[in-house]
Amino acid sequence: MRRGTRYGALLGPLLAGGATPALVTRAARGLGLPERGRYAVVVLGTPVPDAAVVEGPDADGSRWWWGAAEGSPGEVEGSPGAAEAREGGREVAVVLLGPAGPARAAARLRELGAGPGGVSPVVGSLAQLGAARRLAGTALLTCEPGSREIVRLDERLPAALLVSRPELSTRLLAEVFGPLVTLVPAERSLLVETLEAWLECGGSVGRAAARLGCHRNTVFNRLRRLERLTARSLSRPRELVDLVLALDVLRLSSAPP
Structure with a gap:
């Protein structure tokens, strides 16, 4: 799981949605990610645990990139106001999924004591990360107040309709x-x-x-x-x-x- 100014600067426009094909290609090269692949987005309601931000893939082969706080897609790690945005906002991660899929990503966050958090459905390309971020944010809203649960949107669709x-x-x-x-x-x-x-x-x-x-x-x-x-x-x-x-x-x- 990685984090840094470069990652945030490249992920921010993708997570905001509506990125041009040229921007998607540039972000893919800069991050070392395939433009097409099995991706999910995670939105946490509290700061990400330090243990989550490490180099290299997880045990199941999934790779994580932490970007800007939700609601501040242009804010990157190290920029003025970024810490305050994270403290009062939501942490966002892009996950290139391993064979176990989003269920393993959710389980990993629970193991780290993160939460509350929402995990998006699987999308097939970096160009779809903006839509995935919105869906992950909706999943987060289905968490009970005060809880630290990590939920996948596909498990909470009726409640997601209600909070929407x-x-x-x-x-x-x-x-x-x-x-x-x-x-x-x-x-x-x-x-x-x-x-x-x-x-x-x-x-x-x-x-x-x-x-x-x-x-x-x-x-x-x-x-x-x-x-x-x-x-x-x-x-x-x-x-x-x-x-x-x-x-x-x-x-x-x-x-x-």
């Missing part, structure tokens, strides 16, 4: 869980926690009860109450989708249920 349209997400949350505001906070939290446990247990009331440390009838009664309050049935797929998506919005927000 915050005004609709806010509306969805109010429409689905709005009726819960009549309850005291402890009751609201209990119903939401029960729904989360039921979903994580594959819709099994018995397993959810074991996880929550209560009787299965208690879980059943809480779920029925949630259905009545939200006017949505867990047995109707389209209405269940509403509840699951609203739960994702709630997870990604700092607002209490």
Whole structure:
């Protein structure tokens, strides 16, 4: 994993998107990268760990180049304001993937204690890095506040749709869980926690009860109450989708249920 003024200066225009063919060719030569290949972009919400910035390929053959902080594509390492941009912004890396693909890149970042972070889908050329950076940034937005998780966009597509349209997400949350505001906070939290446990247990009331440390009838009664309050049935797929998506919005927000 490499970082430096030269790398940042060459990567910045590519990550910004819309680079001309001549610029792509010049960057490829300067970085020693093929114009076409299996690439991914990583966006971190915190400064990259020092252990991530080393020379040479990783164990699986992937090669990393760290560029400017997201939101400052022209800012390069060593230039005035670069440190401040990274401190308050997002770190961005371009990865020439090895055989294990983006899953290994995400695992490597977890091993280094990085995060939160988003990993883009695979793109086939340096010219597509701008689009990949935007998608990696969207993946980062699906990380729960305060977490250090590393997520791949392809694993979070429904949540990515939600964070891409915050005004609709806010509306969805109010429409689905709005009726819960009549309850005291402890009751609201209990119903939401029960729904989360039921979903994580594959819709099994018995397993959810074991996880929550209560009787299965208690879980059943809480779920029925949630259905009545939200006017949505867990047995109707389209209405269940509403509840699951609203739960994702709630997870990604700092607002209490």
